[in-house]
Structures are given as C-alpha cells and as structure tokens.
Amino acid sequence: MRRALAILLLLPLLASPVAAAPQDPRIFFASGAELALPGGAHQRVLSMLNITRHMSYGDFVWNEDGVPAGSAKAPIWVRIDLSRQLLSVFRGGHEIGAAVILFGSDGKPTPLGRFSILEKDAHHVSNLYDAPMPFMLRLTNDGVAIHAANVRQGWATHGCVGLPPDFAEKLFATARRGDMVVIVSGDAKKA
Amino acid sequence: MRKSLGGMLCASRWWLIWSWAISGFDVVDMMARFGVPDAIPVALRRAMRKAKSSVRRRAGFLWNSRTWKLLLVPTVLMMAADLVLFSGHGADAVTVAKNLSKANLVVALTDPMSLLDARSPGGRGVGPLQQSKPGGPHERVLSEVRDRDPAPSGGPVAGGSPNATGDDDTAPNFRAPSNPFPDTGIAPAGGGSGPGGGFGFPPVNPFAPGFGPASSGGIPTPADIVSNDPPPVDTSTAGDPPPGGGTTPPDDGPTPPGGTPTGGTPTDGGDPPVAVPEPASWALMVGGLLAASLFLRRRRASMMR
Numbered sequence: 001m002r003r004a005l006a007i008l009l010l011l012p013l014l015a016s017p018v019a020a021a022p023q024d025p026r027i028f029f030a031s032g033a034e035l036a037l038p039g040g041a042h043q044r045v046l047s048m049l050n051i052t053r054h055m056s057y058g059d060f061v062w063n064e065d066g067v068p069a070g071s072a073k074a075p076i077w078v079r080i081d082l083s084r085q086l087l088s089v090f091r092g093g094h095e096i097g098a099a100v101i102l103f104g105s106d107g108k109p110t111p112l113g114r115f116s117i118l119e120k121d122a123h124h125v126s127n128l129y130d131a132p133m134p135f136m137l138r139l140t141n142d143g144v145a146i147h148a149a150n151v152r153q154g155w156a157t158h159g160c161v162g163l164p165p166d167f168a169e170k171l172f173a174t175a176r177r178g179d180m181v182v183i184v185s186g187d188a189k190k191a
Numbered sequence: 192m193r194k195s196l197g198g199m200l201c202a203s204r205w206w207l208i209w210s211w212a213i214s215g216f217d218v219v220d221m222m223a224r225f226g227v228p229d230a231i232p233v234a235l236r237r238a239m240r241k242a243k244s245s246v247r248r249r250a251g252f253l254w255n256s257r258t259w260k261l262l263l264v265p266t267v268l269m270m271a272a273d274l275v276l277f278s279g280h281g282a283d284a285v286t287v288a289k290n291l292s293k294a295n296l297v298v299a300l301t302d303p304m305s306l307l308d309a310r311s312p313g314g315r316g317v318g319p320l321q322q323s324k325p326g327g328p329h330e331r332v333l334s335e336v337r338d339r340d341p342a343p344s345g346g347p348v349a350g351g352s353p354n355a356t357g358d359d360d361t362a363p364n365f366r367a368p369s370n371p372f373p374d375t376g377i378a379p380a381g382g383g384s385g386p387g388g389g390f391g392f393p394p395v396n397p398f399a400p401g402f403g404p405a406s407s408g409g410i411p412t413p414a415d416i417v418s419n420d421p422p423p424v425d426t427s428t429a430g431d432p433p434p435g436g437g438t439t440p441p442d443d444g445p446t447p448p449g450g451t452p453t454g455g456t457p458t459d460g461g462d463p464p465v466a467v468p469e470p471a472s473w474a475l476m477v478g479g480l481l482a483a484s485l486f487l488r489r490r491r492a493s494m495m496r
Contacts, residue, residue, distance in 0.1 A: 027306065029303070033302065033303045035303060035304075045303050048303050048306050051309070051310040052306070052309050053309075053310065054310065054313075055310050055311070055312055056312060057312060059312075081307060083314050084308065084311035084312075084313075084314070085311060085312055085313070085314070085315060086307055086310065088307070098310065153312075154316070156315075
C-alpha cells in the first residue's frame with residue numbers, strides 16, 4: 001500500500017509541468033557571463049533574450065521586458081557576429097534586441113573591430129551607390145554603416161551591415177552617437 | 192529527457208506534498224482498513240500515541256524501509272537543488288532547462304555563445320551572393336579605397352582600438368584606419384585637403400592673414416596660387432564628388448597643389464582652411480558700419496540741438 005502511494009506521488013514528477021509554463025523572455029546568468037571584445041577586453045552580460053530557435057533571414061526580436069529599471073537609460077552597445085550572422089543589442093548588460101544581418105561580401109568585407117556610431121540619418125541616401133539606406137548608423141568615414149536592408153538568404157552588402165527595416169528603426173531610435181559597436185568574426189578559425 | 196530534467200528541477204514544489212504524505216500514510220492506511228467514519232478517531236488516537244516517540248519512529252521508519260530510502264535520497268537532492276536554483280537567479284536555470292536540451296543546459300549557464308549558436312541561422316553558404324544594392328555594384332569612388340586586403344591575423348583593428356589584437360573575436364582582415372590611403376596613387380586627403388577640398392579647388396586661402404610660405408606637401412607656395420585659377424580637376428572623379436574619396440590614380444595627370452581635387456573627408460595631417468568673407472559679406476559689413484556711423488551722427492546732432 002505504501003509503495004503504491006509512493007509511486008502515485010512520484011508520477012507527477014515524471015510528468016513535468018514545464019510544458020504549460022509560459023516562456024520567459026530572457027535568460028539570466030546567475031554569476032554573469034562575458035562576451036569577448038577585440039583587444040582582449042570583455043563585456044559583462046547579465047541576461048540574454050530567450051531565443052532558442054534558429055532565426056531566419058529577416059527575423060528579429062526586440063524585447064526590453066525584464067530589464068531592470070536602473071538600466072533603462074544606460075547606453076547601449078551592439079555586437080555584430082559575422083559568422084553567426086547575428087546582431088545583438090545590449091543595454092546595461094541585458095540583451096534587448098537580436099536580428100539576423102547581412103554583411104559585406106568577400107570583395108567588400110565588413111571591417112572588424114570596435115567602432116563608435118559617428119552619425120545618424122534616418123533617411124540617408126548613399127552617395128556612393130545612389131541607394132537609400134534608411135536608419136543609417138555610420139561606423140566609419142569610408143562609408144561602412146548599419147542600415148535597413150532586405151535581409152534575405154544569399155544576399156550580401158558592400159561592407160555595411162544590413163538589418164531588417166523594423167529592427168533598424170528600433171535600433172536607430174535607441175542608439176546614440178558614440179555608442180559602441182563591436183564587429184567580430186565569431187569564427188575561431190579566422191583568428 | 193528534457194521533461195524529466197525539468198521535473199527534477201521543479202520537484203521542490205512537491206516537497207510539501209511528500210511531507211504530508213509521509214506523516215499521513217498511516218491515516219490513509221487506516222482509512223482503507225477501517226473505513227472513513229471510523230478512521231478519523233482511530234487515527235487521532237494512534238497519532239497521539241505516535242507523537243510520544245515520533246522522531247525516533249520516523250527516523251527508524253525511514254531508514255528501515257527500502258522504499259523510503261529510495262524516496263529520501265532524491266528528496267534531499269531536490270531540496271538542495273531548490274536551495275541553489277530557486278534562490279536569487281535560480282529561476283534562470285529553470286528557464287534554461289525549459290528551453291534547452293540537457294547538453295546545452297550546462298554550457299548555457301556559463302557561456303552566452305551557446306545561445307547565439309542556438310539562434311544563429313548559420314554561416315553564410317558558399318556560392319554567389321546577390322548584392323543588396325539595386326542595379327548591382329555601382330560605386331563612384333575608385334575601388335582601391337574600399338578594398339580591404341586581408342591582413343594577417345593579429346593585425347590592428349578598426350575604429351580606434353589600437354590596442355586590439357587578433358584573437359578569436361578580433362579583426363584579422365582589416366587594415367589600421369590610421370592610414371586609410373596607403374596604396375600608391377592615393378593621395379592623402381590630409382595633404383592640404385580638408386572639408387572644402389572636395390570640389391576641385393585647393394584648400395588654401397590666399398586672403399588669409401598670416402599666409403606665408405608653404406611647407407612641403409601641405410600649404411602650397413605662393414607660386415602655386417599666383418594664377419588664382421583653380422587647379423585642373425581630375426576628370427575621373429569630376430562631377431558629383433564622392434565622399435570619403437580623396438583618391439587619384441598614380442598616373443592620372445598633375446596633382447593640384449595642396450592635395451587632390453577629390454575627397455571631402457576631413458582627416459588628420461593638415462590644417463583646415465580659414466574661413467574668409469566673400470565680397471558680398473565684406474560689402475554688407477561695410478554697409479552696416481556706415482549705417483551705424485550715420486545713425487550715431489544723426490543722434491549726436493539731434494542731441495546738440
């Protein structure tokens with residue numbers, strides 16, 4: 001009798017209640033985590049968006065839920081991972097945005113390193129290519145910028161970083177001049 | 192497996208139920224044996240008797256029964272997990288467990304790169320790429336400017352991080368920005384060209400006070416500007432001036448004094464030209480002085496009266 005009751009009490013443990021639980025928007029790192037920056041520096045990360053699926057071209061997530069109120073006015077920094085084709089936006093150590101990107105082709109590679117946002121222009125038209133580049137965040141003086149683009153598989157830019165337009169608009173509204181942008185290869189084989 | 196792992200992590204919620212069950216098993220047993228109406232008083236009497244030596248009985252019961260030994264071990268483990276995981280940021284582990292496989296669980300708790308790997312669409316495939324610019328590549332500047340030769344690993348990185356080295360996430364394929372025009376035939380914009388140097392005129396001011404003999408490569412000599420004619424414009428880049436240019440082919444005619452007729456990106460290596468009023472501005476200023484003096488003279492004359 002006791003064994004039967006014990007087995008009955010064990011059954012709920014095997015049927016986990018996690019399936020009915022709503023998905024939390026972000027994953028916190030209890031002791032913090034660090035992301036490597038160029039130059040051997042590291043940036044502390046407290047939480048990341050809970051995106052565990054493979055994002056498709058044109059996908060993005062922007063969610064500031066769960067970010068402490070004290071970090072609301074903290075400056076952002078942007079991490080662009082070329083090998084993973086991902087851009088992540090961090091504010092106060094918490095990731096608030098992620099998107100799939102386009103980057104430069106082999107002939108026009110996207111430069112790697114640490115940059116600052118030099119200029120913002122929501123309605124920029126490239127005078128190099130006669131092409132509109134909405135929500136442009138200039139990174140270099142020779143034309144490399146983050147801007148909205150048609151992010152599709154098999155496409156590439158001329159060195160810029162292309163973002164889905166809606167995400168680019170959000171990033172444009174959030175970023176300020178001087179905010180840090182780090183472009184990393186993310187590929188250990190290239191190091 | 193993931194469900195089982197999540198269930199283990201959430202098992203502390205059942206700890207109270209287990210505790211109740213351990214203490215109430217006898218009651219349940221008697222309810223089955225004597226029926227519900229009679230079970231309650233009987234259970235109360237038995238509970239009173241058991242309370243005298245409850246601790247010793249309970250401990251002996253737990254340690255003498257194989258079933259409860261099997262239950263006790265996971266219970267203690269789950270209580271420990273409860274203390275660790277549900278205190279502070281412990282819920283993070285639960286969140287991770289809900290969404291990650293067991294193999295990724297441990298890694299994700301310490302390495303955010305695993306999360307990036309999980310969401311990444313993958314690396315760019317091999318094959319021709321579609322250019323995102325409409326109409327294909329149509330670039331106004333010469334390609335030498337924007338072609339970045341692959342640099343050896345460990346080279347400097349861009350964007351003003353001279354201390355950067357080439358590790359995993361550094362810039363192996365980028366040239367230092369301190370010299371954006373390193374190749375031959377690319378004249379440095381700092382050689383006298385400034386923000387105003389992109390329109391085919393030398394960025395010098397013959398009317399500027401203190402204008403004197405030029406240094407080599409910088410401000411032109413008076414002989415260079417005596418004609419007051421604009422220098423010859425590079426036809427390959429004439430017209431709409433490209434930004435960030437400042438390039439001239441190696442054998443592309445004479446280089447105008449003070450720099451190249453293209454460009455427009457202010458760089459280091461040259462003083463910016465001094466702003467000088469144009470004749471219209473001079474005329475307006477002189478007119479203003481005359482008007483002011485006339486007004487003062489009239490007011491003084493009226494006061495004298």
